[in-house]
Amino acid sequence: MRVRVLMLSVAMIGSACSAQGTQKLPRNAPEATVKNVPATTGRANLRETPPPFTMTRIGTFAEPFALAMLPGGAALMTEKAGQLKLRWADGNVVTVSGVPRVAKVDQGGLLDVAIAPGFAANRGIYLSYSEPGKNGAALALAHATLKITQVQCVRAPCPAQASLEGFRVLWRSGMNGVGGQFGANIAFAPDGKSLFLSSGERQRFTPAQDPEQRLGKILRLTLDGKAWPGNPQYKAGGVRSETWSTGHRNPYGLAFTADGRLWEEEMGPMGGDELNLILPGKNYGWPVVSNGDNYSGKPIPDHPSRPDLEAPKLWWNPSISPGGMIAYSGAMFPGYRGNLFIGALGGQALIRIVVTGDKAMAVAQWPMVARVRDVAQAADGAIWLIEDEGALLRLTPKR
Template identity: 40%
Template sequence: MRYFRLLLAVLWLAAPLGAQTLDGPSGPLRVTQMADALNGPWAFGFLPDGSVLITEKRGHLWRLSEGRKSAVGGVGPVADIGQGGLLDILVPRDFAQTRQLYFTQAIRQGRGTGTALATARLERGANTLTDWRVLYQIAAGSRGGRHFGSRLVEAPDGTLFMTVGERGDRPSAQDLGRENGSVLRLTRSGDPAPENPFTSREGASPAIWSYGHRNPQGASLDTDGNLWITEHGAKGGDEVNLIAKGANYGWPVISYGRHYSGGKIGEGTAKPGMEQPAFYWDPSIAPSGLMVYSGQIWPEWQGDFFAGSLKFGFISRLSGDPLREAQRLQGPETARVRDIREAPDGTIWFLSEGNGALYRLSP
C-alpha cells in the first residue's frame, strides 16, 4: 500500500508538468530534437537553403542540413574565457546575394578581453568560411570572463544592433566614453551609424545607441520593428527593455535587484532621466535569447515575447500591455535555454545548452 501511494504521488507530480507547461494555444506542442552532441552551444541562424548554422562558445561552427551535422571551417581566433567565446550569429536578409555572415565574439585586447563584431563569407555549397575579419571591437576591454553580452539584430534599415555587457565593471555602464554596458548601432562595414545619438558629444563613443545595461543576452525586433532586449540583473531584477535612441537604462544606479551579497544596488529602483524596464523577473531567471513571435502558425501568440531561462530551465512567454509573464514552457528539453528563434515556416526553435541540443516546437 505504501508503494502504491508513493507511485500515485510521483505520477501526480510528474504528469501535469508536461501537460501544462508544453501546451500551445490550441493543443500540445510537439518537441522534436533537430541536433545533439553540441558542446557549449550559443546561437543559431537559418540559411535560405533550409540549413541551420550553430555556434559553440569554444569557437566551433556547425551546419545542420537534412538532419546531418557537419563542421564549418574558417572561424577566426576567439577568446574562449568564462562567458566569452564565439557568441551570436546573424544571417542578414540579403545573405542569398551577399553570402556575408556576422558574428559576435570575445577578443583578446592585451591583458584583457572585449566584445567584437566579426564577419565572414560562406559561399554557396561551401563548408568553410572565407575572409574572417573583425569589424569592430569595444575600446577598453576588462580582465576576467564576465558579461560580454552579446546579441546581433539587423535593423529595418540594414544597420546592426549589437549588445555589449559591462564586463563586470559596473561604473563603465554609465561612461559614454566606453562601450561597456551598451547597445551599439553599426553599419555593415563596422563603422558607427551616422544617425547615432552621441556622434557629436566630446569624449563619447559614436557607436553607442543606448547605455546603462548590465549583461544583455537577448535581443529582437517586435512586429513593428522596435528593438527589445533582455538583460541579466544581479540577484533579482532581470529586465526586458524597449530600446530608445540615446536612452539610459540605469545600471548600476538603479535596479530592481540586489547584489549577490544581499546589499543594495545604487540609489533604488527609479531616478529621473533613467528608463524603467517594461518587465522584470524577481527572482532572476538568467534570460538568454529573445524572440517576438509573428503569429504565422499560432495567431494567438502574435506579438508575444519568448525568452529562454538559463537558471531554471524553461521558456518564458510574455504577453500584453504592460508586459506580463503569461506562461512557462518547461520540460526535459528546456535545460538552460541559450537561444530561441522563429524559423521561416513559423515553427519555434530553441537551443538547450544543458542538453547540448537544438529543438523545434511544432503543432
C-alpha cells in the same frame, strides 16, 4: 518585498567571476546615493504551466550559444569553444572552416551568429566573439561570406562543406581584461541598413555609466561596423557616436517587433532581470539602480529611486537568467504572432510575452528539460531552441 535566493546567487557569482591573472572584479555596485523607493509594478515571475507544444530533439551540439536560420531550412550554430556548425535541412551537420580564434574564458567564446540582410544574394554573416588579447579578452564583431562547396564521395553523396571567406573584424569593444557577460547579441534594423550590437559591462559595474567606454551599452552601427549617422551623439565622435543606449548590465536578447520597436532583455544581478523597450539616448540605470541586489546580498536602489532613468517594462526577481529572444511572426502558432519568446537559463523555461505598443505582459512560463540558451523561428513557423547541455529542439503545436 524582494525575494533573495542567496545560495543560488553565491554559486552563480563563483562560476561567473573567476579572475584572470592578478586582476580583480569589484564585488558590489557603487554605494547608493539615493534613498530606496521600492518597485511595486512590473514583476513578471509566473507559475509554470504545461507546455502547449511537442518537443522533438533534432540535434546535439557542444556548449552551443547562438542559433541562426538560413533560407531553405538549414541553420548555423555557434559553439563557445570556437566551432561554427552548419546543420543542413536533412539533419546532416558540418563544421564551417575559417572561424577566428576565440578566448573561451568566463562566459566568453564564439558567441552570436546573424544572417546579413540580403543573404540570398551576398551570403554574408556576422559573428560576435570574445577576442583574445595581451591583457585579456574583449568583444569583437566580424563579417564574412559563407561559401558552400559540394563534395563528391565514392559510395554516396556527401553533405556540402562550408567555409568563411573574406573574414574581417569590423568593431572591437576595447577594454580587454577579466570578466564575463559580453552581451554580444546582433540585431538588424527593420530596413536592413544598420545593426544593433549589445555589449555587456563585463561584471565591472561602472563602465555601463561611462560614456567613453563601449561596455554596458547598446551600439548602433553601419553594416561595416562604423557609427550610425543617426545616433543621438553621432557628432560627438568616438564611443559616444556609436552609442544608442547606456546603463546595461548583460544584454542577451535583442528583437524588433513588427511595429519597429526594439526590445531587449538582460541579466540583472541577484534578481532584477529586465525586459526593456530600447529608446535612443536613454540610460537604463545599471549599476545605479536595479530591481535586484548585489550577489553579496547588499541592496541596490530600485528603479523608482531614480525616475530620471529608464525603468524596465518587466522584471524578474528571483532571476530567470534570460538567454536569447525572438519576436514571433510564423504560421505554425498563429495565436502567438507578435509575441516575444524568451529562453530562460537559470529558470529552465520558455517564457511568452504579449506586447502591445510600448506595453508588455508576461502570460506564460513553460518548463523545459534544461537551460534554454537561444531561440529561433524556422521558416515553417516552428520554434527552435538550443539548450546549454547541447540539445537542439524543435517545438510544434500539440495535436
